[in-house]
Amino acid sequence: AQKITQTQPGMFVQEKEAVTLDCTYDTSDPSYGLFWYKQPSSGEMIFLIYQGSYDQQNATEGRYSLNFQKARKSANLVISASQLGDSAMYFCAMRGTGTASKLTFGTGTRLQVTL
Amino acid sequence: DAGVIQSPRHEVTEMGQEVTLRCKPISGHNSLFWYRQTMMRGLELLIYFNNNVPIDDSGMPEDRFSAKMPNASFSTLKIQPSEPRDSAVYFCASASGELNTEAFFGQGTRLTVV
Numbered sequence: 001a002q003k004i005t006q007t008q009p010g011m012f013v014q015e016k017e018a019v020t021l022d023c024t025y026d027t028s029d030p031s032y033g034l035f036w037y038k039q040p041s042s043g044e045m046i047f048l049i050y051q052g053s054y055d056q057q058n059a060t061e062g063r064y065s066l067n068f069q070k071a072r073k074s075a076n077l078v079i080s081a082s083q084l085g086d087s088a089m090y091f092c093a094m095r096g097t098g099t100a101s102k103l104t105f106g107t108g109t110r111l112q113v114t115l
Numbered sequence: 116d117a118g119v120i121q122s123p124r125h126e127v128t129e130m131g132q133e134v135t136l137r138c139k140p141i142s143g144h145n146s147l148f149w150y151r152q153t154m155m156r157g158l159e160l161l162i163y164f165n166n167n168v169p170i171d172d173s174g175m176p177e178d179r180f181s182a183k184m185p186n187a188s189f190s191t192l193k194i195q196p197s198e199p200r201d202s203a204v205y206f207c208a209s210a211s212g213e214l215n216t217e218a219f220f221g222q223g224t225r226l227t228v229v
Contacts, residue, residue, distance in 0.1 A: 031214065032214070033214045033215055035217055035218075037220075043204065043222070043223055044220065044222060044223075045206065045208070045220035047217040047218075047219070050215060050216075050217060052214070052215050091158065095210075095214060095218075096214075097214055101146065101163075101165070101170075101212075101214070102148065102160060102163040102170070102171050103148055103160070103163075103208070103210070103218050104160060105150075105157070105158045105160070107157045107158075108157060108158070
């Protein structure tokens with residue numbers, strides 16, 4: 001079974017600062033993918049970044065980077081130089097292979113960027 | 116491609132009525148997911164199809180819920196009879212079969228059962 005855990009219901013960060021959103025996961029699948037999505041107040045789900053379980057390097061996409069620690073089963077999202085528009089819900093998700101290739105989400109972290 | 120298309124965007128119905136939510140996935144995607152989002156329960160996976168076949172429906176809350184995917188370009192989620200506790204935003208998402216590809220979400224259907 002797959003499980004995603006996000007232990008931070010809410011986070012605050014000042015504009016231009018960096019913030020880390022935590023995500024831990026559990027799976028028995030040897031091959032899997034980890035994803036982060038952003039959901040602004042308008043409601044749409046926006047894909048941010050992907051990390052494969054066999055990727056040697058941490059994924060980066062612009063101001064987003066993923067701190068992947070496979071042994072600790074963590075895939076934390078780092079947002080650098082926060083902007084007011086980053087205020088949103090952030091979801092960590094996992095997809096396995098075969099019958100486990102459904103996409104499972106964590107409970108989300110609400111990020112508020114302040115001036 | 117227009118992305119994942121869901122209809123209707125908003126639905127208000129009376130308790131006991133049948134509700135049908137529709138989804139058109141992105142062409143070429145062979146995985147389709149239905150999610151329900153509420154404040155209390157977050158984003159729950161209801162059912163997952165691969166190549167039009169239901170693979171995992173363990174998240175379907177009860178027999179009042181059913182989902183079909185008659186072909187690669189269309190899926191429905193039906194609630195019969197609807198209850199006020201079914202009020203939520205229902206998302207459909209599609210993805211290719213490749214592990215390293217993200218799922219694309221529709222805009223969601225906001226369902227209100229009164």
